[in-house]
Amino acid sequence: MTLHPALAAVRVPVRTVLGRLEPGDVVAVACSGGADSLALASAAVFEGHKLGLRVIGVTVDHGLQAGSAAQADRVVQQLAAMGVDETVTARVQVDGLSRLGPEAAAREARYAVLEEVAGRLGARTVLLGHTLDDQAETVLLGLARGSGGRSLQGMRPAFGVFARPLLGVRRDDTVTACRVEGLEPWDDPHNDDPAFTRVRVRHRALPVLEDELGPGVAQALARTADQLRDDTALLDDLAAGVLEAARRPGGLDVEALAAQPPSLRHRVIHRAALEAGAPASELTRHHVLEVDQLIVAWRGQRWVDLPGHLRALRRDGLLVVEPAAP
Structure with missing residues (x-):
């Protein structure tokens, strides 16, 4: 029997990611019950068991919606029915709503607990169900915000313990794969709430672009992310070398930084500020x-205030980032 194209679209990249593991390794799959993560979990079970892997389904209850606990229980039942070796439910307290907003705060809490669960289970990798459509939305949001190349490179295929095998797969394929396998996805009401910018991008902005510019906009945005990711990785490596060469006791050598092109100098400043907290x-x-003005347009400025109760200043030929005075 010929494998349905949607099932193949999901299983092939999952097989590629899991093929890097060894028999007996543990892989965790983050599953919300939506079409993307359900299709991912099913593919991970199918491909993982053929490779001798132990597949664990993990669902995170953020407690942000009425009935979230019941939905988490439903996901556990679905994961068990598809044949995962073990299920885990993690309930988290979402902090930082006022500082980050609900979506970012939930994401921060989710990644933290998934990383903790992976460590406890000894999982070599944690699979996330983001698709090509999610990637296109991320890139478009970065363009709209003027966030620069780092934001436009979108979501990374892998970072730390996490992997996103479906970044090249369309959302329609995950929906169809669930239908073919008889899985019933959960429709998160937040995914249709126009109060969220990402929802407006998904249901309004991208369809308009497809109508006006022709099909393939989502794929083009995802390709842009791939290309920028390669460029950013190279620039980051070069900037790391510049940062190390410019280090002096007490700060960074201003003359060494001034000799660098802006793209590298700005990355060094950014990294130095992050290192300082x-x-x-x-x-x-x-x-x-x-802060760059302290290097290339020095005229006796006192300092530049930075977030985290820090300040950057120029002192004795050095760029210094230090705690702000009380």
């Missing part, structure tokens, strides 16, 4: 450019 979510390009 600046929150990544609050450190903006405006901060970086202001």
Whole structure:
């Protein structure tokens, strides 16, 4: 019997990722019960068991919606029915709603607990169900915000213990794969709530672009992310070398930094601020450019205030990032 194209679309990249593991290894699959993660979990069971892997299904209850506990229980039942070796339910307290917003705060809490669960289970990798459509939405949001190349590179295929095998798979394929396998996905009401910017991008902005520019916009955005990711990785490696060469006791050599092109110098400033304790979510390009003026347009400025109660200043030929005075 010929394998349905949607099933093949999901299983092939999952097989590629799991093929890097050894028989007996543990792989965890994060599953919310939506079509993307259900299709991913089913593919992980099918391909993982053929490779002799132990597949564990993990669902995270964020407690942000009424009935979330019941939905988590339903996902556990679905995972057990498809043949995972073990199921885990993790309930988290989502903090930072006012600082990050509900989506980012939930994501932060989810990744933290998934990493903790992976460590406890001895999982070599944790699979996440983000698709090509999610990637396109991320890139488009980055374009709209003017966030620069780092944001436009979108979601990484792998980072730390996490892997995203479906970044090249369309959402329609995960929905169809569930239908073919008789799986009943959960429709998260947040995914249709226009109060969320990502939902408006999904249901309004991308369809308009497809209508006006022709089909293939999502794929083009995803390709852009892939290309920028390669470029960013190279620039980051070069900037790391510049940072190490510029280190001096007490700070960074201003002359060494001034000799570098802006793209590398700005990355060094960004990394130096992060190393000093600046929150990544609050450190903006405006901060970086202001600090850059201390290097290339020095006229006796006092300092530049940075998030995290820090300040950057120029002292004795060094760029210094230090705690702000009380």
